[in-house]
Amino acid sequence: MFVGHFAVAFLLWRLFPQVPLPVILIAVSFPDLLWSILVPAGVETVRINPDSPLQKFVVFEKFPYSHSLVLGSIISLPIGLLIAAILNNPLVVPVFVAGSASHWLLDTVVHLKDLPVLGFDGDRKVGAGLWKRGPLAFVVEYVLYAIVTLFALSGFSLVYALILGGVFHAINLPSFFGANRKNSVKSSNSYAVLALIGFGSFTVIAALVI
Numbered sequence: 001m002f003v004g005h006f007a008v009a010f011l012l013w014r015l016f017p018q019v020p021l022p023v024i025l026i027a028v029s030f031p032d033l034l035w036s037i038l039v040p041a042g043v044e045t046v047r048i049n050p051d052s053p054l055q056k057f058v059v060f061e062k063f064p065y066s067h068s069l070v071l072g073s074i075i076s077l078p079i080g081l082l083i084a085a086i087l088n089n090p091l092v093v094p095v096f097v098a099g100s101a102s103h104w105l106l107d108t109v110v111h112l113k114d115l116p117v118l119g120f121d122g123d124r125k126v127g128a129g130l131w132k133r134g135p136l137a138f139v140v141e142y143v144l145y146a147i148v149t150l151f152a153l154s155g156f157s158l159v160y161a162l163i164l165g166g167v168f169h170a171i172n173l174p175s176f177f178g179a180n181r182k183n184s185v186k187s188s189n190s191y192a193v194l195a196l197i198g199f200g201s202f203t204v205i206a207a208l209v210i
């Protein structure tokens with residue numbers, strides 16, 4: 001999931017306006033930001049299908065640090081503490097950990113059964129697998145994004161957020177509908193870099209315009 005995560009960021013910002021929006025945007029992206037570093041580092045592994053860009057064919061073999069509920073939340077804690085100390089704002093800690101955990105929760109809707117709960121070997125893995133129905137997943141993610149954003153933002157911020165989410169979601173279209181060509185992403189490392197660019201650029205643009 002991509003833009004759906006950012007809707008939760010807007011909601012958390014509405015609930016806790018004392019925490020700067022960029023911090024919350026980083027929090028909801030944190031699992032994928034961490035993942036995009038751990039994959040090239042060889043710590044976590046993913047296998048892409050060279051013949052199709054569809055999300056349902058991406059095999060997330062191992063990502064216990066970035067994408068488990070318990071271990072992932074524990075790892076997000078020191079980052080939250082560090083940002084809280086820099087900003088001298090203790091509220092950052094629970095909001096950062098909650099934002100990071102919300103990423104895992106939303107991912108369980110779309111991922112196949114590959115998301116670890118605890119993050120240790122032999123762990124239970126979950127995922128409702130909405131990605132198996134790509135076009136439906138495409139619609140559900142944007143509708144979820146739009147509804148939550150409508151509730152969280154207003155005025156120009158709302159308009160910019162809906163457009164920004166629409167543009168980024170449209171860029172993601174091949175991963176839901178497939179493509180005539182083969183997968184344009186050629187390796188797991190480039191897939192990780194694309195995730196970093198995607199989450200990073202959405203965060204920067206949203207922080208500037210919203």
Ligand SMILES: [Zn+2]
Binds near residue numbers: 001031103
């Ligand atoms: Zn994720």
